Amino acid sequence: MNARPIVFSGALAADSLQQLRAASPLVHCLTNDVVQSFTANVLLAVGASPAMVTDPREAAQFSAIASGLLVNVGTLTQPVADAMLAAITAANQAATPWVLDPVAVGGLHWRSEFCHQLLSLRPAAIRGNASEIMALSGMNSSGRGVDSADDSLAALPAAQALAQQTGAVVAVTGETDYVTDGEKTYAVTGGHQLMTRVVGTGCSLSAVVAAFVALPGERLQHVAAACRVMSCAGERACAAVRGPGSFVPAFLDELYTLQGEVL
Template sequence: MTNPSQSLESMRAAAPLVQCITNYVAMNFAANVLLAAGAAPAMVHDVEESGEFAAIAAALTINIGTLSPRWVAGMVEAAAVAGKTDTPWVLDPVACFATGLRREATSKLMQMRPTIVRGNASEILAIAGQESAGKGVDAGDSVAAAEAAACDLATRAGSIVAVTGEVDFVTDGVRGAHVRGGSALMPQVTATGCALTCLTGAYAAAVADPFEATIGALAHFAAAGERAATAANGPGSFAPAFLDALAAVDATAIGDDRVEAA
């Protein structure tokens, strides 16, 4: 059905430049994740240059974790240029249900038709217009509980939707896949999910089918999480081990068998 190992090879061969509009908490870790995985990050977010930079980036990722009106303006400008240049872009709707500013920003960005939406179950349920149990940035719903909403959202938005958690779910509204792996330590390291969004952008830049690109990114992350957990004593040692593992994962280690049709 899918071939994450081939996607990995394509991403590393392209070494794509990814514009990451992400939050203050995630910038350093997300940049290091992209470098370790084989891509090139650029943390360019201000409205004065975000659109201009989007015209030269191979992919754009937008994370609403730490919002301000000026940052939102930069996001909208970059997404508008990405739409005009057919540049793939990924939306990470962090805690989109929590405040009016987040709801408004998410609605505006969704209208600009992101190529891929990656969020936890509560975020995806909220964007799909359903009740969620999320509190703050944490999911209060299971991935399984959000799968039907994800399929509906993908169909209505024309986007690939990835619901990430213990077992990830990816859909384009017709096709669906589960990606297994990772480690229980991953949610204990801040910015892990934000960094996954950036890596998804790197794969989207190099793999023509965004459904396959998303699966490739999730499989790479899952394989690295498994590998890092064997070398870590806890969250503190997991973070550097994870960066090492992202670089070490190869076409064999990524494990095509971790992906199952849904």
């Protein structure tokens, strides 16, 4: 039986954030068309360096020199799938860690089959909402596209099983985020409901996870730190804005100015 979740330490999050800003990892983002600009700005604000190299002829070459790779299947097409497979193969050969964001898996057959194929290619981390993680692990879920109808705590057993099956650190996000390697689990608090009313907060979190998994040291800590940095910046931004229109610039400012003592 898996141990109860441990509330993630702000000191550990601060340590990982300090490492990230010192390293400024280069993150190769194969992400969905809707969120590319926002994702790039989030990575820049937190202290990483983004790149969106999407052609299959270049994706493999670039992922081999990147610090980390994000694979987000939100707007999956066959050419995009080809680029993802090429990039992952090259990343694995170069020991570049990569992150899977299984957007809307379970609801659509082809992307579900594709994501299950990707699991065999050894992602370093997987980040999804409760319904996505449950579907990816083979459990019944009630998601509606990118929207989760399941609770993150209910999805924790699926996340733990998926981590044990794949060797990846799995982050299931929701009102509370749970980050697990299958044995040890962190509970990451914070965030705000308003963050669900802006396109790209979850997708950009996956990109930030890809930046943090590029760091040396304990991967479980770094993935939990990515979740805490984003939830803390989001919570602080939401306290100062009127709605989703003003949230985005406030969120980027909070990420840019976030200090370890706040975490």
